[in-house]
Amino acid sequence: xxxxxxxxxxxxxxxxxxxxxxxxxxxxxxxxxxxxxxxxxxxxxxxxxxxxxxxxxxxxxxxxxxxxxxxxxxxxxxxxxxxxxxxxxxxxxxxxxxxxxxxxxxxxxxxxx
Amino acid sequence: xxxxxxxxxxxxxxxxxxxxxxxxxxxxxxxxxxxxxxxxxxxxxxxxxxxxxxxxxxxxxxxxxxxxxxxxxxxxxxxxxxxxxxxxxxxxxxxxxxxxxxxxxxxxxx
Numbered sequence: 408x409x410x411x412x413x414x415x416x417x418x419x420x421x422x423x424x425x426x427x428x429x430x431x432x433x434x435x436x437x438x439x440x441x442x443x444x445x446x447x448x449x450x451x452x453x454x455x456x457x458x459x460x461x462x463x464x465x466x467x468x469x470x471x472x473x474x475x476x477x478x479x480x481x482x483x484x485x486x487x488x489x490x491x492x493x494x495x496x497x498x499x500x501x502x503x504x505x506x507x508x509x510x511x512x513x514x515x516x517x518x519x520x
Numbered sequence: 521x522x523x524x525x526x527x528x529x530x531x532x533x534x535x536x537x538x539x540x541x542x543x544x545x546x547x548x549x550x551x552x553x554x555x556x557x558x559x560x561x562x563x564x565x566x567x568x569x570x571x572x573x574x575x576x577x578x579x580x581x582x583x584x585x586x587x588x589x590x591x592x593x594x595x596x597x598x599x600x601x602x603x604x605x606x607x608x609x610x611x612x613x614x615x616x617x618x619x620x621x622x623x624x625x626x627x628x629x630x
Contacts, residue, residue, distance in 0.1 A: 441618075450524075450611060451563070451621040497563060505551045505615045507565040507576055 409434040409500045411511035419517045422490055428483040428514045430472075430498030438500040440481040441508065442472055445495040454496075457481060458504065468492070493518045522546045524622035526612050532628045533602055541597045541625045543612030551615035552595045554587065556580070556608040557624075563611065569595065602629045 410433045420426045432438065442454040455466025462474040472483045481498060495515050499508040525544045533539050545552050554566040567577045569587055586598045595614075599606055607629045612622040 443621075450623040453618055453620075456618060499563075504618065505570075507553065507568055507578075508555075508563075508619060509565065510563040512562045 409438055409502065409509045411498050411500055411509055413498055413511035413514050415514045416512065417515045417517065419519065420488055422518055422520050423487045425486050426484065426488050426492075426516065428496050428498075428516065430481045430483065430511060432479050432481065432498070432500050434479075434500060434502075436502060438502060439504060440472075440474060441499045441501070442466065442470070442481075442483050443497045443499060443510075444468075445497065445513075447494070451497065454483070488516070488518050490518050490520065492516060524612055524614055524620050526610075526622040526625050528625060529623065530626045530628070532630065535604060535629055536601050539599050539602055539627065541599075541610050541612075541627070543595045543597070543622055544593050545595055545612065545614030546616060546620055547593070549614035549616050549620075551575075552587075552589070553613040553615070553619065554597045555611045555613065555621075557611065558605075558608045566597070566610075599627075602627075604629050 412431045440457040443451040454470050455464045457464045457474045465471045470485050495513045497513045498511040501508050527542045552569040555563050557563045565578050567581045568575045584600045588596050609624045609626050611624045613619045
């Protein structure tokens with residue numbers, strides 16, 4: 408079975424500062440990794456995904472994530488955040504592209520001026 | 521851009537009543553899913569559906585739950601006798617090259 412740990416429930420940051428949201432996963436098999444964003448009262452939007460290949464994955468809205476197999480991590484980063492990045496961010500894994508997603512508990516990113 | 525749609529956006533029901541949540545997945549997608557998110561908690565998988573049958577379900581998806589694809593476009597989740605703890609946001613998703621999520625239906629059981 409797969410599991411995902413997001414250690415930070417909330418990350419406050421000032422506008423234009425860099426941010427890293429941490430995600431660690433556990434699985435006995437190879438997995439696909441995803442980051443989703445949820446804006447208030449909205450559904451889940453895919454930010455980026457890692458399936459294979461290059462360990463540095465670039466997504467929408469200037470976000471990127473790095474897959475580290477030895478540390479079983481998939482941390483999300485952005486070099487300069489905006490107020491509009493305030494949202495809940497979920498890391499997720501799946502065994503294949505079409506199998507169920509297993510989500511972490513989420514990290515609330517709070518960007519202040 | 522094609523999107524997953526869900527109706528209603530908010531459903532209030534009394535405990536013990538049946539509810540049907542509706543979803544229209546993206547038209548050429550073949551895999552469909554229901555997830556739920558209890559307020560303040562993580563998103564949890566309920567069930568996946570492929571080729572007109574359930575391909576996987578979680579422990580949450582007990583006999584009170586059922587899914588159906590009644591026609592070529594809709595995908596429904598039925599809860600036969602709602603409980604207070606069924607109050608949650610329910611998300612439908614469909615898979616093309618990735619899982620696309622609908623905006624959710626907020627179910628409130630009173």
